[in-house]
Amino acid sequence: DQQVKQNSPSLSVQEGRISILNCDYTNSMFDYFLWYKKYPAEGPTFLISISSIKDKNEDGRFTVFLNKSAKHLSLHIVPSQPGDSAVYFCAASVGNDMRFGAGTRLTVKP
Amino acid sequence: NAGVTQTPKFRVLKTGQSMTLLCAQDMNHEYMYWYRQDPGMGLRLIHYSVGEGTTAKGEVPDGYNVSRLKKQNFLLGLESAAPSQTSVYFCALGQSQETQYFGPGTRLLVL
Numbered sequence: 001d002q003q004v005k006q007n008s009p010s011l012s013v014q015e016g017r018i019s020i021l022n023c024d025y026t027n028s029m030f031d032y033f034l035w036y037k038k039y040p041a042e043g044p045t046f047l048i049s050i051s052s053i054k055d056k057n058e059d060g061r062f063t064v065f066l067n068k069s070a071k072h073l074s075l076h077i078v079p080s081q082p083g084d085s086a087v088y089f090c091a092a093s094v095g096n097d098m099r100f101g102a103g104t105r106l107t108v109k110p
Numbered sequence: 111n112a113g114v115t116q117t118p119k120f121r122v123l124k125t126g127q128s129m130t131l132l133c134a135q136d137m138n139h140e141y142m143y144w145y146r147q148d149p150g151m152g153l154r155l156i157h158y159s160v161g162e163g164t165t166a167k168g169e170v171p172d173g174y175n176v177s178r179l180k181k182q183n184f185l186l187g188l189e190s191a192a193p194s195q196t197s198v199y200f201c202a203l204g205q206s207q208e209t210q211y212f213g214p215g216t217r218l219l220v221l
Contacts, residue, residue: 004152034209043114043200043212044153089152096141096160098210099169100152 003027004092006101013108019077021104023090026071030092030099035064035075038087038103047088048075080108113137114213116201122219123191131186131216133201139211141204142184143168144176146197147215153200159184191220 005024013019021035031052036044050057050064050073057064063076077084087103117132133142140161145153155168159178173195175187184203188195198217202210 002151006152036212041215043202043214046209046211049209091153096158096166097169098143098155100145100154102150102152 004099004101006104008104010105013080015110016079019080021075021088023073025092029094032093034091036089082108084108116213116216120217127191128189133184135203139203143202144186145200193220196220
């Protein structure tokens with residue numbers, strides 16, 4: 001069963017605009033959520049995380065929002081840059097059990 | 111991916127052959143993980159280790175074995191490879207359940 005879902009396989013955004021990537025989860029026991037970025041032929045790179053006790057975490061151009069009642073998190077990138085073009089994975093964990101979504105391919109057009 | 115290396119980068123196996131994937135770190139992290147990534151499925155945890163001499167099963171452990179004899183190394187073994195094990199394998203490490211640092215990946219093709 002897929003406990004973490006990213007329902008949009010791809011997203012295309014104009015440079016300078018906001019990118020919003022979404023993620024839904026089903027397991028209410030998850031207590032830590034992360035976003036990773038992945039370029040082709042490389043391993044995923046940690047981007048930003050949020051604990052279940054918070055509803056927002058911001059780091060520069062990246063902000064993650066957590067809505068526990070809806071079991072939904074989102075990643076906002078403002079402003080989007082061409083270098084942000086990559087596959088973005090959301091992940092949720094409890095203990096050592098970390099589950100990943102299938103990823104969303106973001107393309108930022110100049 | 112600095113500090114995490116994976117060997118080999120690419121391998122082709124015939125069904126039934128065995129092989130070992132090596133993950134090595136120089137970051138002194140306690141936790142090490144093996145994932146596989148398949149199209150449309152994200153990354154799935156195979157096995158993990160919370161310290162030297164310890165291993166535990168993840169989400170998809172069947173067909174794999176692991177060993178962590180030294181803190182720096184985490185080995186993933188396939189005793190009898192099957193085509194369903196064709197995948198990209200990523201090693202990751204960390205200090206807790208939180209942020210994980212991933213290696214560059216090993217691409218495995220089983221014919």
